[in-house]
Amino acid sequence: MPEPVRFLWRSVYSWFRRLVNLMRPNRLAHDIDREMALHFAERVDELIAGGMDEAEARWEAQRRFGNRTIVRERVRDVDILTWLESLYADLRYAVRALRATPGFTMVAVLSLGLGIGANTGIFSLINAVMLRSLPVTHPEELVRVTMGGGRATFTNPLWEQIRDRQGAMAGVLAFAEGSFNLATGGVVRRAAGTLVSGSYFNVLGVAPVAGRVLTSVDDMRGCPGTAVLSHGFWQREYGGATDVIGRTISLDSHPFEVVGVTAPGFSGIHVGRAAGVFVPLCSLDILRENRGALDARSSWFLSIFGRIHPGGTLAEAQAGLAVVARGVYETTVPGHWTADEQAEYKEGTLSAQPATNGLSTIRGQYQGALFTLLMVVGVVLLIACANVAQLLLARATGRQHEIAVRLALGSGHARLVRQLLTESVLLALLGAMVGVFFARWSSRLLVGFLSQGGRTVSLDLSLDLRVLGFTLAVATVVGILFGLAPAWRSTRVNPHAAMRGAGRGIMGESRQRFAKGIVVGQLALSLVLVMAAGLLVGSFRRLATIDPGFRAEGVVVVDANWSNLGLPDEQHLTFVRELLDRLRGTPGVRQASASVVTPD
C-alpha cells in the first residue's frame, strides 16, 4: 500500500473508531480507567519495592500522576469526535430549551412552517415545470426537430421522409396529442390520447410495467388497433387491474386492444399534460375511417423529437438535418398549393434544439408568474423570520440571567452563539417538516388554479431530492438568518450588570433600538407584500374576466361526437343541421350553433 493510501485509510478508520467510541461512552471510559489503573498499580509496586509503606506509596503515586479526572478527559477527547459530541450536546440542550417553552415553540414552528411550506410548494411546481428532466433514459440526449421560422409541427409525409432519410441521430420519434371519447354512446367521456410513432418508446427508453410497449411493427399502414395505457390512466380507469392486457378499449367508438402499460412516472414528452392512451400513428386510418389523413400533405399535427448519438453533439444532429432538408421537402410538396407557395415550401429548412426537459406549453405561459410567486412567498418567509426573530429576542431577554451565569462561568461568546444558533436552526428544521406537508397541499391547489378553463394540467409533484434539498437549504439559511442577530445581541451582556438584575428581564437601550428596527423592517416588508398581493389579485381578476369579444354569459358548449353512426361524408352537414334544429327546439335553449374549433 503506498503511503498516501495508507494515510487515507488510517484517517477513515480513526474517524470511524472515534464515532463508535462516541456511541458507547461508558465502554470507552472503562477502558481508559483500566489502562490508568495498571499504571498506578505498577508505580505503587515500584515505590513499595523502594522501601515505602503502602499508604505512603499510594499517596506518592497519586501525586506523580496528577489530576486523574483531567487526564481521563484529555485521553477521551483524543478518542472521540469532539465536534460531533458538542453538536449532540447542543442539540439536546436546544430540545430541552424548546420544550420548556411549548407556546413559543409552536408559534415559531407554525409561522416558519407556513413560510417555508409556501416556498417549497412554489418551488416544487417550478421544479416540475422547468427543472426536472423527462423520466426517460439519458434525457440530455433528446432534441426537438424544428423548421425554419420557429415552427415545429410537421405533416405525416414530412415525418416519414425525415424518419427514412436522417442518419445523424440515433433515433427519431413523432407524436401528436389529442383526446379520445371513451364512451360508446350517451354522454361523451373525454380522455387524453397520444398518437405515437412506432419508434416512440424505443427512442425514449420507456419500459412497460405490464404487457409490452408499441414498436415499429405496430406502426404499419393498415395496422389493427393497439393501445398502450399510461400508468396514471391505468390506475384511474382500471384500478391497476393486472388482467387489462388483451382487453378491448373503445376510442372514438373504435375497438383497440390494450397491449401494455407504461412505467409509473412517465407521462409523455409534454410536461403538464396527461398522456392517457398511446396508439400508433397508423391508427389515424382507423380513427378517421381511411380518409387519407396519413397522406395529407398540408395537415400539420406532429411533433418530432430525436435522440443524438451517445457522445454526439447537437451541432452534428443539426448538420445532419440540414443535409436531408432539401430532399425531405421536395418529395412532400402539397400538390394543391399555388406555384409560389410550392416554391416557398421547397425552401424549408430543418434544425434541432435541446429538449432535455421535454415540451411544455405551461412552461412558457407561467414561467414569469411562477417566479413572481416565488418572490412573493420569499417575502412572506422573510416576514415570518422577522416574527420569529422578535419572539427569540423577547425570549432571550427572559434568559439573560442564564446567559450571564454561563458567561461568568467562563463560556466563550462564540460557543454561546453557536448554542443559540443550534436552537434556531432546529426551530427552522421543525418548521421545514411542517412546511413539507403544507407544500404538498399548496402546490396541488396551485395546479388546480392552472387547470381552470377546460384544460387539465397534470404534473408530477412528487418530492425529489432537488425539492428536499431546496427546503433543507432554505430552512438552514432561515434558521441562521433569524437566529444570528438575536444570538449575537443576547450574548453581548455584561455578566455583572445582568446578575444584579437577577433574571428580572431588564432590557438595555440598544436592544430596544434593535427590536424597534425589526418592527420597522417587518412593517416595510408587510407593506410591500400587501401591495404586491393587491396587484397580483388585480391581474388575476383581469385574466379571469378577460373580454373574449363576445358575450360568454349563458353559453354552454356541447361536445358532440357521432362517428359511431358511420355516416358517409356528404351526410355530416345535414346531420349537424338536424342536430341544431332539435337543440333549438329544446325548452330553455334560445340559440344554437356549431363550430369545429371552439374557444375555451
Add this chain to the structure above:
Amino acid sequence: MAKHRNDILQGTLALLVLRTLATQGPLHGYAVTGAIQRSSAELLRVEEGSLYPALHRMEQQGWLKATWGITEKNREARFYEITRMGRTQLARERKTWARLTEGVERVLRYA
C-alpha cells in the same frame, strides 16, 4: 508544584516513544515511562499526565497499534506496538530533531 528541570521538551515525546517502541518491542504505558527514564540515564522524566493522551493520539494517527494483554504480574495492560507508518514517522522526527539541535548548537556557538 514546581516544574521539573528534566521535563520533556514539548513535541519530543512522540519521538522518544516511537524510538523506545521501535527498539524494545510492544510495551504498556508504565513500561514506556520506565524505559525512557532508564535509557536517558534518569536525565529525562516523562510527565505521566501527558503520556496517555499522547499515546492515544499516536494510535489515532496510525503510528501505534494497541492491544490488550496480560503482564508478568498477571495484570491487564494495553500494549503499544509501532506500525510501519510509525517507523516512517520516527525517521521523519529524527531528522527534524537533528536539524533543531544543530541549529540551536550553532546559535550557542556563533551568535
